[in-house]
Amino acid sequence: MDDKRIKRTETRERILEESAKLFAEKGYSATGIDEIAKNVGITKSVIYYHFKNKEDILQTLIDEAFAQMLQPEINEAHKRFHETGEQLPEVMGLMQFLGTERNRRIIKIIFMESLKDQTASVPLFEIWDHSLALHRDFGENQLEKWLNDNPRRKVEVFFLFLLPLLSFFIFRDRWCDRYKLSPEEAWNALSTGLMEYFYPKLS
Numbered sequence: 001m002d003d004k005r006i007k008r009t010e011t012r013e014r015i016l017e018e019s020a021k022l023f024a025e026k027g028y029s030a031t032g033i034d035e036i037a038k039n040v041g042i043t044k045s046v047i048y049y050h051f052k053n054k055e056d057i058l059q060t061l062i063d064e065a066f067a068q069m070l071q072p073e074i075n076e077a078h079k080r081f082h083e084t085g086e087q088l089p090e091v092m093g094l095m096q097f098l099g100t101e102r103n104r105r106i107i108k109i110i111f112m113e114s115l116k117d118q119t120a121s122v123p124l125f126e127i128w129d130h131s132l133a134l135h136r137d138f139g140e141n142q143l144e145k146w147l148n149d150n151p152r153r154k155v156e157v158f159f160l161f162l163l164p165l166l167s168f169f170i171f172r173d174r175w176c177d178r179y180k181l182s183p184e185e186a187w188n189a190l191s192t193g194l195m196e197y198f199y200p201k202l203s
Contacts, residue, residue: 012050014040016064017102019057024105028058028113058109062123065106066130068097099183104169111170127166128158161194 018039022031033054037044051057097103110123132144147153168190176186 011040011042011046015042015047015050015057016061019054020061020102020105020109023058023061024108028054028109058113061102061106062110062126065103066127068103098166098169099172099187104172107166108170111166124163124166128162131162157198161198164190165194 015036019031019036022036022039031054033044033047036054036057037047040047047057051060098107110127114122114124132147147157168186172183172186175181176183181189
C-alpha cells in the first residue's frame with residue numbers, strides 16, 4: 001500500500017512538472033492531455049486518475065505555488081518585516097522561491113493566460129487578491145488601511161511592484177545574458193530599488 005501511494009505521488013509530480021514545461025513553452029491552449037501523457041510516458045487514463053482535466057492541472061500548479069507563500073519560514077519573516085521593518089534582507093531573500101524553474105514557468109503561464117481577451121478570469125488579478133488576503137490573514141491591517149486610504153495606491157503597488165517583481169523571474173536569465181550580469185546582481189538591483197521606493201511609503 002505504501003509503495004502504491006509513493007508511486008502515485010511521484011507520477012503526479014511528473015505530470016505537474018511536464019505540464020508546467022509544456023504550458024510555458026507551447027502555451028496552455030496548444031498543449032493537450034495526449035502530449036502531456038506521451039512526454040511523461042504514461043497513458044491518458046493515468047492523468048485522469050490524478051486530475052479531472054487540463055484545467056485542474058493548471059489550477060494545481062498555481063495553487064501549489066501560492067501554498068509556498070504560506071510556509072512558516074516565509075510567512076513569519078514576511079510578517080516580521082511589516083511589523084518592524086528590520087527583516088528586509090531576510091524577506092527579499094525568501095522571495096527568491098519564485099525563481100525556481102517550475103515557479104518561473106508558472107509565472108510565464110499566468111502572464112500568457114492573463115493576456116487573453118476572451119478569458120473571463122485574469123490570473124494576475126487572482127495573484128493580487130491572494131497577496132492582499134495573505135496580509136489580511138496575518139493581521140496586517142496597516143497595509144490594507146494604507147492601500148484603501150488612497151485608491152491610487154492599489155494601482156501603484158500592482159503595476160509598479162507586483163508586475164515588475166513577477167516579470168523579473170520570466171526575463172531574468174535572458175536579461176543577465178544580454179547585459180552580462182549575474183542573477184544575484186540583477187536581483188539585488190531590483191529588490192533594492194523596489195524597497196527603496198515603497199518601504200518609506202509604508203512606514
